[in-house]
Amino acid sequence: MSAPMKSPFWKRTYILFLAPPLLVITIFLIFPLFILLQYSFRLSVPGEGMKMVFTLSNYLRFFTDAYYLNGLWITLGTGFVVVVITLLFAYPVAYFYAKTRFRRRGILLIMLLSPFYTNVIIKIFGWMVLLGRQGIVNKLLVSFHLIDRPFEFLYSYIGVILIMVYIHIPMMTLLLIGSIQNIRDSLIESARICGSKNLGVFRDIILPLSIPGILSGSIIVYTSVIAAFIIPLMVGGDWGKRFISVMMYTHMNVTQNWSFASAIAVILIITSLTIIVTSSKIVKSMKLGVLISEKFAR
Amino acid sequence: MRSSPGKLLLVASNVIVYAFLFLPLLIVVGISFSPTYQMGFPPEGLSLRWFKYIFDRTEFTDAFYVSVIVAFFASVFALIMGVLCSLALVRYKFRGKTFIENIFMMPIILPTVVTGVAMLQFFSIMGFYNFWIRLILGHIIITIPYTIRSISASLYGLSMSYEEASLVMGANYIQTFKNILMPLIKPGIIAGSLLAFIISFDNVTVSLFLIGAKTVTLPVRIMLYLDWQFDPSVAAISTILISLTVIGIIIAERIVGLANIMKVE
Numbered sequence: 101m102s103a104p105m106k107s108p109f110w111k112r113t114y115i116l117f118l119a120p121p122l123l124v125i126t127i128f129l130i131f132p133l134f135i136l137l138q139y140s141f142r143l144s145v146p147g148e149g150m151k152m153v154f155t156l157s158n159y160l161r162f163f164t165d166a167y168y169l170n171g172l173w174i175t176l177g178t179g180f181v182v183v184v185i186t187l188l189f190a191y192p193v194a195y196f197y198a199k200t201r202f203r204r205r206g207i208l209l210i211m212l213l214s215p216f217y218t219n220v221i222i223k224i225f226g227w228m229v230l231l232g233r234q235g236i237v238n239k240l241l242v243s244f245h246l247i248d249r250p251f252e253f254l255y256s257y258i259g260v261i262l263i264m265v266y267i268h269i270p271m272m273t274l275l276l277i278g279s280i281q282n283i284r285d286s287l288i289e290s291a292r293i294c295g296s297k298n299l300g301v302f303r304d305i306i307l308p309l310s311i312p313g314i315l316s317g318s319i320i321v322y323t324s325v326i327a328a329f330i331i332p333l334m335v336g337g338d339w340g341k342r343f344i345s346v347m348m349y350t351h352m353n354v355t356q357n358w359s360f361a362s363a364i365a366v367i368l369i370i371t372s373l374t375i376i377v378t379s380s381k382i383v384k385s386m387k388l389g390v391l392i393s394e395k396f397a398r
Numbered sequence: 399m400r401s402s403p404g405k406l407l408l409v410a411s412n413v414i415v416y417a418f419l420f421l422p423l424l425i426v427v428g429i430s431f432s433p434t435y436q437m438g439f440p441p442e443g444l445s446l447r448w449f450k451y452i453f454d455r456t457e458f459t460d461a462f463y464v465s466v467i468v469a470f471f472a473s474v475f476a477l478i479m480g481v482l483c484s485l486a487l488v489r490y491k492f493r494g495k496t497f498i499e500n501i502f503m504m505p506i507i508l509p510t511v512v513t514g515v516a517m518l519q520f521f522s523i524m525g526f527y528n529f530w531i532r533l534i535l536g537h538i539i540i541t542i543p544y545t546i547r548s549i550s551a552s553l554y555g556l557s558m559s560y561e562e563a564s565l566v567m568g569a570n571y572i573q574t575f576k577n578i579l580m581p582l583i584k585p586g587i588i589a590g591s592l593l594a595f596i597i598s599f600d601n602v603t604v605s606l607f608l609i610g611a612k613t614v615t616l617p618v619r620i621m622l623y624l625d626w627q628f629d630p631s632v633a634a635i636s637t638i639l640i641s642l643t644v645i646g647i648i649i650a651e652r653i654v655g656l657a658n659i660m661k662v663e
Contacts, residue, residue: 114485114490117483124479128517128536128539135519196409214647217646220600222636225632226422266418266419269418269419299404330602358519365516
């Protein structure tokens with residue numbers, strides 16, 4: 101794939117092409133983000149609106165009040181838990197798709213994409229039906245005498261984790277498939293010829309070589325989870341209110357404290373950008389590692 | 399392949415995960431045929447009363463039209479922006495190109511909820527209260543990266559000699575674009591606009607901040623409905639949407655092959 105250098109078009113026409121989309125994104129996204137940043141240093145006074153002073157009090161409030169700070173930790177921790185569980189579910193599915201000689205892979209892809217492209221509200225609704233007090237899960241658990249009375253899955257930590265894992269499994273699987281497919285069969289075969297058993301092949305060849313895919317999948321799912329908004333809002337209950345994006349929403353729409361909401365938004369942006377930048381650096385160095393190991397394998 | 403304990407474990411875990419993925423969807427479809435208010439499964443009988451209910455009451459059908467209109471305009475504009483942007487980014491070399499590429503990928507990288515809040519504040523300050531345009535603009539912003547990606551991908555794969563030949567033969571730029579470039583990048587254009595339409599239609603987070611009383615999109619309408627009521631009417635509308643999704647995916651698989659779209663082998 102070679103990017104062409106010379107253009108048959110007039111040298112500077114790219115400005116004409118670029119101007120309209122750049123204008124749209126500048127006016128309606130970049131400029132609003134600057135306003136948001138600016139607001140985060142202002143002071144919202146209930147009933148009086150926003151005071152045009154420069155203050156760090158919104159940030160100080162966030163980082164000194166244990167309630168908000170804990171919210172940040174809860175959000176980041178939940179991201180970690182969800183990523184790990186999602187990975188455990190998604191890896192075998194991705195591996196099966198990528199590496200077995202299953203004939204009807206088209207059907208598998210349809211089965212992965214159908215829940216992936218189903219609207220998130222519908223998926224949450226499905227789980228509300230399943231996990232409710234009168235839901236099937238509770239009925240089964242009670243009838244098998246595993247619990248005495250219906251457990252409140254919804255509006256609890258377990259429910260949110262479960263639904264988040266559910267929603268991210270197809271995404272994680274699709275991200276893993278590519279990297280597992282890139283592992284050369286010849287590597288696996290040579291390990292077998294050299295006498296490695298199934299578990300050994302998996303542990304020494306397949307797993308190390310799928311680490312770049314695992315990492316990039318984990319980053320994408322992690323950033324999606326820490327910015328998650330609809331799930332904690334709908335089924336999070338009191339616990340969901342501690343989620344950073346929900347706290348921002350509350351201050352935006354309920355208490356109308358726009359400057360504090362803006363400060364939370366800025367903190368959310370900085371957190372997820374930091375995670376994306378640092379971890380993609382790690383992934384890049386990991387990819388180098390894979391190239392080296394491939395060289396050795398040859 | 400030979401069957402071994404490891405292989406058996408792999409197949410078993412796959413069966414479990416696929417069942418897990420389909421469980422809530424099947425339940426939703428199941429209870430949409432419930433004859434009563436009961437949300438239990440299996441339903442006590444079969445009826446279409448909830449399907450009749452959602453068409454009798456206009457709130458879901460109205461919201462459906464809003465979603466379609468918004469998704470249509472958003473994807474058309476995102477497509478135009480995507481074509482222009484991809485032409486500049488793929489066909490030209492200029493300073494600060496990576497920076498500009500990153501700017502256009504921002505809506506993907508930014509938490510969607512932040513995009514929603516920022517745009518809400520902006521529109522409020524500007525006193526801009528046309529909710530249709532608010533909503534469509536919000537959706538254009540979040541779908542632009544996807545049209546750029548798919549159109550750029552097909553432009554990258556296309557040799558410039560076609561355009562050069564056309565220009566050498568005396569066609570002007572507009573003719574070249576219309577007759578040569580457009581047909582050749584058609585797969586990218588179709589994929590990009592479909593993706594934009596789906597993303598816009600499915601969006602909840604940005605919509606939630608930008609809707610007005612008369613421009614409630616379908617997913618937001620369902621969400622608001624669930625705040626107050628919990629009956630099989632939501633299951634009925636969900637069943638229609640799930641069917642549309644699955645049919646769309648199967649058609650995409652038959653026509654172009656999903657593996658090509660999803661960039662997996």
